[in-house]
Amino acid sequence: MILPNQLTVLRIILTPFVIYFLLSDIIYFKEIGLIIYLIAALTDWYDGWLARKFDYITTWGKVWDPIADKVLTSATFITLALLGILAWWAVALIALRDILITGLRSYAEHKKKSFPTSKYAKIKTLVQMVFLYFVLISYVLSQSTFLSSGARDFFYMLFHNVWCDTAFYTVTVITVHSGYTYIKDNFQIIKELLSRQ
Numbered sequence: 010m011i012l013p014n015q016l017t018v019l020r021i022i023l024t025p026f027v028i029y030f031l032l033s034d035i036i037y038f039k040e041i042g043l044i045i046y047l048i049a050a051l052t053d054w055y056d057g058w059l060a061r062k063f064d065y066i067t068t069w070g071k072v073w074d075p076i077a078d079k080v081l082t083s084a085t086f087i088t089l090a091l092l093g094i095l096a097w098w099a100v101a102l103i104a105l106r107d108i109l110i111t112g113l114r115s116y117a118e119h120k121k122k123s124f125p126t127s128k129y130a131k132i133k134t135l136v137q138m139v140f141l142y143f144v145l146i147s148y149v150l151s152q153s154t155f156l157s158s159g160a161r162d163f164f165y166m167l168f169h170n171v172w173c174d175t176a177f178y179t180v181t182v183i184t185v186h187s188g189y190t191y192i193k194d195n196f197q198i199i200k201e202l203l204s205r206q
Contacts, residue, residue, distance in 0.1 A: 011067070012056070012059055013056035013057075013059045013060045013070055013074075014056075014067065014070050014073070016052040016055060016056035016059075017052075017056055017070065017073050017074050017077045018073075018077075019049070019052055020049050020052045020053060020056075020077040020078075020080070020081055021076075021077045021080050021081075023045055023048065023049040023052075023081075024049065024080050024081050024084050025084075026042070026045050027042050027045050027046045027049060027081070027084065027085060027088070028042075028084055028085075028088050029042070030042030030045060031043070031046075031085075031088050031092070031145075032088060032091060032092065036149075036152050036153065036154060037154075039148075039149050039152065040149055040153060040155075042149075043145050043146065043149045046081075046085060046141070046145055047142070049081055050081065050138055050141075050142070053074075053077070053078055053081075053138075056070075056074065057074070068118065071118050072115045072118045072119070075111050075114060075115070075126070076111055076115060078111075078134060079107045079108065079111045082107065082134075082137050082138065082141065083103070083104045083107055083108070085141050085145070086100045086103055086104060086141070087100060087104065089141075089144065089145075089148075092148075094144070094148065095144075095177055096177075099177065099178065099181040102181055102184070102185055103137075103180070103181060103184045103185075106184050106185055106187075106188035107184070107188075109188065110130070110188055110191055110192075113195075113199060113202070114126070116202060117198065117202055120202060122198055122201070122202060127187075127190070127191060127194065129187050129190060129191075130187050130191055132183075132187075133183050133184055133187040136179075136180055136183055137180055137184065140176060140177065140180045143167075143176075144168070144177075146164075147164045147165075147167040147168035148164075148168050150164040151164040151165035151167075151168050
């Protein structure tokens, strides 16, 4: 298996560890969970860069890379909902959108149909990732024993007043709207795929 595909598998393997450590009541474990998430998220950028630079693009990668992305992001959103940080209804909308679109794309690849990722969908994924980076960093560092009380207060303010309100609902709207436009723009392809059932 080529390296980009190995990194895709690694991203899926690391996801349960992200969930386990972030849900812990021990702050050191949460810090470990944050580090694992950052490593897992970086593999997404790195395997894409490798695939493009060295032409390591495979059918397997086309199917599993977006699945690995959605496994990591959806699991992290759900973990934050379990921690009481994010609203369940919005997390459910994000997860359902990503599962639906990723499922359609994977099925289209399986049927040898072109179902390209739109620029808007790529922006959506970037927005989700950036949001999760900053929420997790500010959430964990607001409790970190390695920082001074002033630094913890800063991250606490950032976490409660910036990332978990307007930013989260903006991410939710972008995610749902990108799903709607994705289906609308590819409706004919989806119709053909479903008619072959």
